[in-house]
Amino acid sequence: MNHNLSKEQITSYRTNGFLILDDFLNQEELSHWKKTIDKAVTDRQGQKFPHSEIKSGEADGINDNAEYFGKVFDQIVNLWMMDDAVKELMFDKRIGKMAADLAQVDGIRIWHDQSLIKQPWGNPTAWHLDTPFWSFNHREALSIWVALEDVTLQNGCLYFMSGSNQDTDFIEPGIGANMGDIFNTYPKYGTQKPVPSVIKAGSCSFHNGLTIHAAGVNMTANTRKAMTCAYMPDGSTFNGKQNVLPDAYFKTLKIGDLLNNEAQNPLIYHKNWD
Numbered sequence: 001m002n003h004n005l006s007k008e009q010i011t012s013y014r015t016n017g018f019l020i021l022d023d024f025l026n027q028e029e030l031s032h033w034k035k036t037i038d039k040a041v042t043d044r045q046g047q048k049f050p051h052s053e054i055k056s057g058e059a060d061g062i063n064d065n066a067e068y069f070g071k072v073f074d075q076i077v078n079l080w081m082m083d084d085a086v087k088e089l090m091f092d093k094r095i096g097k098m099a100a101d102l103a104q105v106d107g108i109r110i111w112h113d114q115s116l117i118k119q120p121w122g123n124p125t126a127w128h129l130d131t132p133f134w135s136f137n138h139r140e141a142l143s144i145w146v147a148l149e150d151v152t153l154q155n156g157c158l159y160f161m162s163g164s165n166q167d168t169d170f171i172e173p174g175i176g177a178n179m180g181d182i183f184n185t186y187p188k189y190g191t192q193k194p195v196p197s198v199i200k201a202g203s204c205s206f207h208n209g210l211t212i213h214a215a216g217v218n219m220t221a222n223t224r225k226a227m228t229c230a231y232m233p234d235g236s237t238f239n240g241k242q243n244v245l246p247d248a249y250f251k252t253l254k255i256g257d258l259l260n261n262e263a264q265n266p267l268i269y270h271k272n273w274d
Contacts, residue, residue, distance in 0.1 A: 001024065001025060001026070001029060001092075001095075002021060002024050002025075003024075003094040003095065003097070005098055005101055005102070009021075010101055010102060010104075013102045013206060013208075014102075014104070015163065016160070016162045016163055016195075017160065017162065017163060017164060017165030017166070017208040017210070018160040018162070018195070018205060018207040018211055019102065019205065019206045019207075020203070020204075020205045021203060021204050021205065021206075022200070022203045023200075023202060024146065024202060025146070025202040025204075026202070027202070029202070030148070030201055030202040033089060033148060033227065034148050034225075036086055036089060037086060037089075037115055037148065037225075037227050039083075039085070040076075040079045040082070040085070040086045041074075041076050041079070041115050041117070043082070044076050044079070046074075047076070048075060048076060049077050049078065049244065049246075050077075050082050050246075051246035051247070056075050056076055071119070071122060071123045072118070072123045072124070072125055073116045073117055073118045073119070073122055073125070074115070074117040074119065075114055075116055076114060076115040077112050077113070077114045077244055078113055078114070078244065079113055079114075080110070086113070089227075090229055091110075091266065091268050092268070093268060093269050093273070095144065095229075095268075095269075096108045096231075097269050097274075098144075098206070099142055099231045099269070100270075100271065102206055103140035103141075103231070103233055104140065105140055105233040106234060106235075106270060106272075107233065107234030107235070107271070108231045108232070108233065108234065108267070108268055108269045108270075109231065109232045109233070109234055109236075109259070109260075109266060109267050109268065110229060110230075110232070110266055110268060111136075111141065111229075111230040111231060111232040111244075112230055113227070113228065113229040113230075114228050114229075114230075115225075115226075115227055115228075116225075116227075117223055117224070117225050117226075118155070118215070118218045118224040119218065119223060120220060120221045120222060120223065121217075121218055121219070121220075121221075122156060122218040122224070123217060124156070124214065124215060124216050124217040125156075125175075125214055125215035126175050126176060126177065126178060126180075126181065126182070126214060127161070127179060127180060127181070127182045127212055127213070127214040128173070128175040128182060128212070128213070128214065129168055129173065129182070129209065129210055129212060130143060130209035130210075130230065131209030131210050132171060132172040132173070133172065133241070133243055134209070134232075134241065134243050135238055135239060135240075135241045135242065135243045135244075135245055135259065136232055136236040136237060136238060136239055136259055137170045137236075137239050138233050138236045139165075139208075139210060141208070141209035141230070141231065141232055141233065142207060142208050142209055142230075142231050143206065143207055143209065143228055143229065143231065144204055144205070144206050144228060144231075145158060145197075145204060145205045145206075145207070145226055145228045146204040146226060146227045146228065147199050147201050147202065147203050147204065147225075147226055148225040148226055148227060149201050149222075149223065149225045149226075150199075150200050150201050151197065151198060151199050151200075151203075151224060151226070152198055152220075153196060153198060153216065154218075154219045154220050155216075155218045155219065155220045155222065156215050156216045156217060156218040157196050157197050157199070157215065157216055158196070158197040158205060158207075158214070158215050159194040159196050159197065159215070159216065160194060160195045160205075160207060161192055161194055161211065161212035162192070162195055164186065164210070164211050164212040165208040165210040165211040167186065167188065168186060168210045168211075168212065169210070170239075171185065173185040173186075179214065182212060189212055194214070232259065234267060234270065235258070236258075236259050237255075237256050237257060237258055238253045238254070238255055238257045238258075238259055239255060240255045245264065246264075249261065249264055
């Protein structure tokens with residue numbers, strides 16, 4: 001695993017709000033990730049969340065335009081909770097340290113993982129932010145996006161608006177079927193040229209949860225598979241939103257409570273572990 005970050009890479013991420021890493025996984029690691037995640041996805045039988053019977057593509061209270069979003073990608077959340085082999089991948093301290101180094105925080109917790117499979121002829125993902133949907137407000141929340149298949153301009157690569165993480169905030173502009181709706185909130189970026197993330201299988205990107213990003217349409221007859229994980233800096237507190245939290249846990253929380261439940265948001269790295 002190519003997990004050592006240079007000062008230049010960290011600086012680039014801090015400035016631009018994203019970082020693209022070629023050859024993150026070697027061929028043996030990539031094969032293991034693909035087999036592990038494919039099995040876990042198959043075992044879930046379309047169940048989107050571990051705590052709910054909602055199927056991927058159905059209205060879920062987060063994305064309720066099921067007719068459109070059901071054709072954007074198949075989304076299976078928190079595979080680590082139900083599959084020990086995925087858990088081993090997601091709990092890798094090396095990845096946790098990468099996330100902490102990029103975010104410049106002491107500790108990193110998993111917010112949620114998710115398998116994203118853009119099916120042949122899949123719809124695009126509109127320009128959006130991540131963190132405003134989540135149950136905590138932290139400017140350094142981030143995600144890793146690992147390509148399990150080659151990602152091209154034709155099959156739905158990610159695009160980033162460089163530097164947008166410096167200007168955005170926790171207002172929730174939503175995400176809909178119209179690609180450019182977010183630019184009503186952030187018009188500056190409606191005229192900026194986006195950066196495509198065209199990467200080979202086994203490569204990855206990190207992006208800040210406040211970086212404006214999107215994914216293109218899949219104009220091919222093949223899938224575009226990725227495994228992602230969203231990270232929450234240790235010490236983050238509850239903001240009142242449920243997002244992916246199970247009902248039983250959500251009902252115990254008050255605004256301002258620490259989100260430090262190891263069964264829901266495990267700590268996977270802390271600088272004191274080094």
